[in-house]
Amino acid sequence: MAEKLNVPQEQEGHAMLSPKGQQRRRFLSLFAGTAAAATLMHACSNNDDPSPDNGVNLGGGDIGILNYAYALEQLEAAFYIRVTQTFFSGATATEQQFLTDIRDHEIAHREFFRNALGGKAIPTLEADFSKIDFNSRASVLGTAKAFEDLGVAAYNGAGKLITDGAYLLLAGKIVSVEARHAAMIRDLLSNGSFADSTAVDANGLDMALAPPDVLKVAGGFLKSKINASNLPTS
Structure with a gap:
């Protein structure tokens, strides 16, 4: 039986999931021309091996997915x-x-997951933002766009792995906020790009990425190593 957390029980909802064919290559192409593109491509190339035998273990089942979101x-x-x-x-x-x-x-969002997970929460992770020029608008907003698009794809890709309907509903509520962030940042960079073809596919769906692909990108901005070996895959 899956472990349950002390979160409000609500009607079962569904986070919007993108078609399975939306893969890492198309995701990375979204960043072409942004200040974050080279950084993210470098992060991916340097993190092809997620080293599942060590690092901060996210755990398994719904707890693991919630720790993944918390990270x-x-x-x-x-x-x-x-x-x-x-x-x-x-x-x-x-x-x-x-x-x-x-x-x-x-x-x-961070505090919600910390409090909901309680003793099952992973520790505080150490970030590495040395690749970002925080005095540059292009670098900051380009990285913000990358993070927000990544966050939307991460929640969409993890939705199908959640077994408890209440958790799925909460994930759906959070991903909708992440999508609002992504739209705002996109328009700050290029007015009218909030829902262009690089963000929404021909079926009117946002894209989705599986946890290993998300962590390959996120790992480029973390000193802490993540162990996702126990996460569900289907």
Whole structure:
């Protein structure tokens, strides 16, 4: 029997899942032309082996998937906290407000998972943002776009692995917020690109990525190593 956490029980919902054919190659192509492209491609090439025999173990079943989400929320929260400590040169009041709002959402997501998981939660992860120029608008917003698109694809790809309907509903509520973030950042970079063909496919669906592909990218921004060997795969 799957382990359950003390979270509110609500009607079963479903996070939108993209077609199985949306794979890592197409995902990486979304970043062509952004300041984060080279960084993310480098991160992937250096993390082809996720080293499942060591690192922070996410666990298995629904607990493992929630720890996986918690790891990603830790990374995003840490990024936006750093962004808002000293905004990039020339940041407008609107950009500062948007980025602060996103920071607060990501912190709330991080704390939700920390509290819900309790003693089953993984420890605090150590981020590595040395590849990001936090004084550059292009670098900050390009990385934010990469993180938000990655987050949407991660939740969509993990939805089918969750067995408890209440957890699936909560994941659906969070991924919808991540999609709002992605749309906002995309429009800051290029007005009107919030739902273009690089974000939504011909079927009107966002893309999905499996945990191993997501962690290959996220691992490029973490000093902590993640062990996802016990996560469900189907």
